Amino acid sequence: MAAFGEKMSKSQMRRHFEQRNWKFGEKFAVYLDDKLMLANNINIDEEELLDKVIEGTPDKGLRTQARIQCFANPKQMLAAFAEIHLEDIRRATKDENETSRANKLQEMRCRRCNIRGHLVKDCNRPDRVPGSCFICGSMEHWAAKCPDRKGSRETNGLNRTNQSSNNFIRGVQFP
Template sequence: MLLIAKLKGNAQRWLHASATRILESTDQLCEQLILTFEVKMSKGEMRNAFQKREWHPDEKFAVYFEDKVMLANDINIDLEELLENIIEGIPAPALRNQARIQCFSEPMQNLRAFSEVRLPKHKTAVHQSSSSKHLTGGGAANKDLRCANCNSKGHFARECLKPKREPGSCYACGAFGHFV
């Protein structure tokens, strides 16, 4: 009864398409469900799905990371290729370069390093840049803006790709008592 109650969508329609299915054992139902709905992908298709998977602005890095690792488990790749493909799935070139500079030797180091980093949302960045052009009178003035988070020129703190810094701490190392 629990299995029948948990079925949704096409699986539920499949179950009720035949009046005798509800009387079958759980093992038989599971076998038939697998035969009916299992999608087998070739190794090439699995590799393509792995390589195409990118980190999206609306998700945390950890979600992207775990999904990429699960896809890698299906195709059995080596550690170095996994690390390179995780980095390649980061859409921001500056973050990709930063990940390469770190020379991570295992995937978990990558996860720890990017756990607090957020990608800018495309709509917000476009809206922000157009509104700042309107306020400042042109795109050239954007170069004079300073980020309150990292102290870099050309963007606002809400567009900053670096982890949020404690107010009053150093822009480079995060310690109190000095500034870069």
């Protein structure tokens, strides 16, 4: 109902019903009750009501789950989603994305210096000519024969390229 006793038309009530979405920080039960109250003012069957409730859910994963469940009535949907808060879902998804991004970055190797944990855009070493040594940038030898590499062998068998010192470079074994 509008202010000062003016009545809304059926099309306005339907539009208001369709525009009501589940808000972040709001419990599903509150959202569903509000949607049901708005549905009482318009002529709508249960199947369409459930479809509109699902459409008003901002989280794509929850919408998909609700459609898969094929709820027969609002009570079943309320039982399934009663304890869900949208804020918790958004925060958990953000944390998972940041963790997986950090894990992927640790597995990647820089194409410039061949060290894990960063990309070329974040590398602080100067550009290297393709085919040159990964350690010093010289065209006269590869990393396996690099004179700068000798001092790094003393550090637990690892060289500056963050690879084990088993003398395998580019699939070729060196003595």
